[in-house]
Amino acid sequence: MPINPKDIEWVEEPSMNFWESTYLPAVFDGLRTTGQHVADFHPVTEFYPEQKPDLPSHYRGVHRLNRDDKGRVKCVACMMCATACPAHCIDIVAQDAPKDDPHWADRDKFPKSFVIDELKCIYCGMCEEACPVDSIELTNIFDLTGMSRQEMMFDKEKLLSVFDQTKDSAHNPVRTHKGKLGHASDFTNLHTLGPATTVRADDRSAKANSAGVIE
Amino acid sequence: MPTVIVNNKPVEIGPSEKLNCIQAAERAGDTIPSYCWHHDLSVVASCRMCLVEVGEKKPDGTIAMQPKLSPGCQTPVKDGTVIVSNSEKVLAAQKATLEYLLLNHPLDCPVCDQAGECGLQDYSYKYGRGYSRLQEPKNIKPDKDYIGDQITLFTDRCIMCTRCVRFTREISGTAEMQVISRGSHEEIDIFPGEPCNNKLAGNVVDLCPVGALCSKDFLYQQRVWWLKSKNSVCPGCSTGCSITVDQNEDVLYRLKPRENPQAQGSFMCDEGRFGWKYAQSDRRLTSPEQRSGGKTISRDWDVVLSTLGTTLADLSDQKSGTFVVAISPWATVEEAYLLAKFAKEVNPNARLALGPVRTVGEDDLYPKDIHGQPSLPTKFTIRAEKCPNRRGVESILNHFQGEIIPFSSVLYDIESGSIETLFVLGGDPEGWISDADAAKLDKLKLLIVQDLLGSAASSKAHFVLPGAAWAEKDGTFVNHNGLAQAIHRGLRGPEGSRPDGRILFELSGRRGLFHAASLRKEIGSQIPELAALSVGDLGEFGVSLSSAAKTEPQPVG
Ligand code: SF4
Ligand code: SF4
Ligand code: SF4
Ligand code: SF4
Ligand code: FES
Numbered sequence: 215m216p217i218n219p220k221d222i223e224w225v226e227e228p229s230m231n232f233w234e235s236t237y238l239p240a241v242f243d244g245l246r247t248t249g250q251h252v253a254d255f256h257p258v259t260e261f262y263p264e265q266k267p268d269l270p271s272h273y274r275g276v277h278r279l280n281r282d283d284k285g286r287v288k289c290v291a292c293m294m295c296a297t298a299c300p301a302h303c304i305d306i307v308a309q310d311a312p313k314d315d316p317h318w319a320d321r322d323k324f325p326k327s328f329v330i331d332e333l334k335c336i337y338c339g340m341c342e343e344a345c346p347v348d349s350i351e352l353t354n355i356f357d358l359t360g361m362s363r364q365e366m367m368f369d370k371e372k373l374l375s376v377f378d379q380t381k382d383s384a385h386n387p388v389r390t391h392k393g394k395l396g397h398a399s400d401f402t403n404l405h406t407l408g409p410a411t412t413v414r415a416d417d418r419s420a421k422a423n424s425a426g427v428i429e
Numbered sequence: 430m431p432t433v434i435v436n437n438k439p440v441e442i443g444p445s446e447k448l449n450c451i452q453a454a455e456r457a458g459d460t461i462p463s464y465c466w467h468h469d470l471s472v473v474a475s476c477r478m479c480l481v482e483v484g485e486k487k488p489d490g491t492i493a494m495q496p497k498l499s500p501g502c503q504t505p506v507k508d509g510t511v512i513v514s515n516s517e518k519v520l521a522a523q524k525a526t527l528e529y530l531l532l533n534h535p536l537d538c539p540v541c542d543q544a545g546e547c548g549l550q551d552y553s554y555k556y557g558r559g560y561s562r563l564q565e566p567k568n569i570k571p572d573k574d575y576i577g578d579q580i581t582l583f584t585d586r587c588i589m590c591t592r593c594v595r596f597t598r599e600i601s602g603t604a605e606m607q608v609i610s611r612g613s614h615e616e617i618d619i620f621p622g623e624p625c626n627n628k629l630a631g632n633v634v635d636l637c638p639v640g641a642l643c644s645k646d647f648l649y650q651q652r653v654w655w656l657k658s659k660n661s662v663c664p665g666c667s668t669g670c671s672i673t674v675d676q677n678e679d680v681l682y683r684l685k686p687r688e689n690p691q692a693q694g695s696f697m698c699d700e701g702r703f704g705w706k707y708a709q710s711d712r713r714l715t716s717p718e719q720r721s722g723g724k725t726i727s728r729d730w731d732v733v734l735s736t737l738g739t740t741l742a743d744l745s746d747q748k749s750g751t752f753v754v755a756i757s758p759w760a761t762v763e764e765a766y767l768l769a770k771f772a773k774e775v776n777p778n779a780r781l782a783l784g785p786v787r788t789v790g791e792d793d794l795y796p797k798d799i800h801g802q803p804s805l806p807t808k809f810t811i812r813a814e815k816c817p818n819r820r821g822v823e824s825i826l827n828h829f830q831g832e833i834i835p836f837s838s839v840l841y842d843i844e845s846g847s848i849e850t851l852f853v854l855g856g857d858p859e860g861w862i863s864d865a866d867a868a869k870l871d872k873l874k875l876l877i878v879q880d881l882l883g884s885a886a887s888s889k890a891h892f893v894l895p896g897a898a899w900a901e902k903d904g905t906f907v908n909h910n911g912l913a914q915a916i917h918r919g920l921r922g923p924e925g926s927r928p929d930g931r932i933l934f935e936l937s938g939r940r941g942l943f944h945a946a947s948l949r950k951e952i953g954s955q956i957p958e959l960a961a962l963s964v965g966d967l968g969e970f971g972v973s974l975s976s977a978a979k980t981e982p983q984p985v986g
Pocket of ligand 4: 639641
């Protein structure tokens, strides 16, 4: 489309006076800025990796698999995370919990193997969102390296060790502060679920401990 | 015609039809939720999920509604019956029923195998209230790991619909399951020392609307929303139960019965349900092979097939009776047709025989009485003939050969030396040839074996063609009753194997691709006995070869 001459505005270059045409005011202005930086030193360069960045706690880095209050893997192998994962990078093989073992008596199902392909992962956090027992969480750890692709396939042990490493760090709080499994397995003490919908104020559930909160 | 009014919509029902409100509403396109009712079991009306308002339209046009709600499953409809299933009163009752059913329910959906196909989940979403008002601790009952060899019970998830109990009493007749205790202590259990191991036991898992009864075979293998289903037919016996094949990423996980009033009804037997493991065993033949003097010459499909083609073409001048093709009753109608036609084209004197038909014991009729004897009326039959398609293959043989030559006579003729070339189209996963019989095959000049699993015969063959299991191919099976049902390719077989239809299609030099429906049309137009196949698409329930059975659905069994 040709430009309409009416739309063109011609701008004249402002003419310089004597001092400006010597360029000295601009040179001194520049030197003043330099002088200010010398006097008031604020470095903006980050000395990575000697200095680690201070990331917010909702930063989405490498996953961890949390442990429950008995130190077992908290994951109940429901595969919700694998279902939610848009990158299809979670592979879980489930197994029924050993019923004769008192350590596992309260559990039905747990992951025999749990592998996340950290190279395929897009760190979207959908898995964390989907997990009904707050087992899978994304940590602050972002500087992930490995010598082979295989090394970047994080298995259950590795993901649990990430939990052990990060659980006490201020940046990676165990978000629910609960070792409890909740509804997926913990049958002895089930709480009333708060209504997911609005209820009348005189409804009994409105007074439930957890009213308004979906555990 | 009697007319029923469902939510203000008039629906006509047959003059002699005996329907309840749930069925009448279904005709009107409305759903009345139900748990305990199942059309093949007696009515107990215990879950109260199906409560509806029922009334009657008087001849003078006035409508009189009953003041209280009635269970729809237990209320028969007649001319003038009025059903209301969407009033405030009904919705409130549904909400209350669900809340009650969920009172002590653990809601452990994340670890529950039924999640995704669970009646409680679906109805809670559709009709429930979304939260519980229970403040007290739930009444959690211990799980029972051993209901049967294949069945485990998560007692706390049970909603006491008693479908499982009624199934073992009414369909299998074995009555292992029962309700123990009363009130909120009610539990499902087996009669002490009588585990639920009857041959129909697996059906209680399908009948259970929730995740209480689970199949040990499938437990925790997959989440059900990952499974992809295809309609198929169980090849375990000549009853030909309609089933679905559930797979994910080419691994078969389970078979489920598919309701088909013309075939078996709503159920299937455990032999069929759990007996498919051979299809994924390492005994599968996984590469074609051409051998000469005990040495492998080629393992390449193109080479093997084209050499086989020219080798068979050389037989055209052989004299009568020296070239025999044996077609197993495990082959589909299409495969039998392709092979029979090809053999007769190669050599009009070729003899077509029926492969070995395996029968085990006698037909097993259910329900059983207390002495283990079948009692009438028969509701399910596991047939002694352990192959899916004898009738279909026989129709093909009758057309091309005019008689059915049994495999035993083929073996006899091989022994006497009058047969030089044998092409066996197998498929039977249980060894169809004994070592002694296989030894007789040494006399042959040329042996071609197209089969699923390796056998004494395939190790001797000059040509081995690895075929596909029934779940991996398209085709038609004709059951004992002449019902032709389509099977569909639900998953791919191991690399190197090919669907038998495709192998034979290529071998017979046809152009294009194997397509079961077009072949059915061709078969239907050429073979009067199989004329019913000319529709091509056999639909969900199949078509009956005899027109008599077409009009009148066969009784369950
Ligand atoms: S962060 Fe996203 S991509 Fe990565 S595993 Fe979780 S859901 Fe999948
Ligand atoms: S969603 Fe949570 S509990 Fe379920 S499999 Fe994933 S990590 Fe385990
Ligand atoms: S039976 Fe249904 S509602 Fe109950 S835990 Fe299983 S899936 Fe959830
Ligand atoms: S186990 Fe299942 S089928 Fe049997 S009564 Fe309970 S819910 Fe019904
Ligand atoms: S389906 Fe009618 S009461 Fe259960």
